[in-house]
Amino acid sequence: MYIWRHPKPIEAKGLCIGQTDIAVDVRKIKRLANKIERFVRLHQLPKVILVSPLRRSLAVGQILEERGFQYYIVPELAEIDFGIWEGRSWEEIAKQDIDDWCNDFAHFAPTGGESLYQLFIRIERWMNIMTIEKGINDASVPIMAVGHAGWINAAKMIAEGKSVPTTANKWPCPVDYLERSQLDF
Known part of the structure; x- marks a missing residue:
């Protein structure tokens, strides 16, 4: 699987934006679409890309669709x-809530949200389904996607056989915007 991190969102600095649907500069979306298009052409891959439903990922798929991608x-x-x-704003979130999260990094979830453990389960289930489907279909054709830093970090850890980190200092730095990662699963 090749997965690119979405472009940097507009006005996201200092905000907690996991699934917040925030806008991205159209030029940055096109820049990522150009990178993906070149990669596909260079490696002679099918013009198929998976995207998350969040605008910062989805918009890349929509631009690529205009260029003949599905x-x-x-x-x-x-x-x-x-x-x-x-x-x-991270400053608006109570210090005690942040402390609770850091003290139970794997299992804490803000009200109405999901824990890191739940994210790992969601990703691992999807990876298992994709592995089965790729086994049925052509396993030599890689999956290509546009995703998010937390998702990419978790998926990399799963692919490497690592478990959910129990402390925040075990969580890797996020991949850069527009960066391509390769996952083997």
Whole structure:
């Protein structure tokens, strides 16, 4: 699987934006679409891309569709859901809530959101389904997708056989915007 992180959202600095549907500059969306299109052409791959339902990923699929790609919206590719924290400034979130999260990093979830453990389960189930489907279909053709930093980090850990980190200091740094990652699962 090749997965690119979406472009940098507009006005997201200091905000908790897991599944918050936030806008992205159209030029940055086109820049990522250009990178993906070149990659597909260079490696002679089918023009098929999976995207999350969040605009910062979905918009890339829509631009690629204009260029002859097929895109599929995959809800399982969405970023972690921060529940009531979504769209709020990190400064607005109570220090005790952040402390609770750090003290139970794997299992804490803000009200209405999902825990890191739940994100891992969601990703692992999807990866298992994709493995079965790829085994039935042509396993030599890679899956290509546009996703989110938390999702990509979790999927990399799963692909490497690592378990859900129990402390925040075990969570990897996010991949850069527009960066391509390769997952073997």
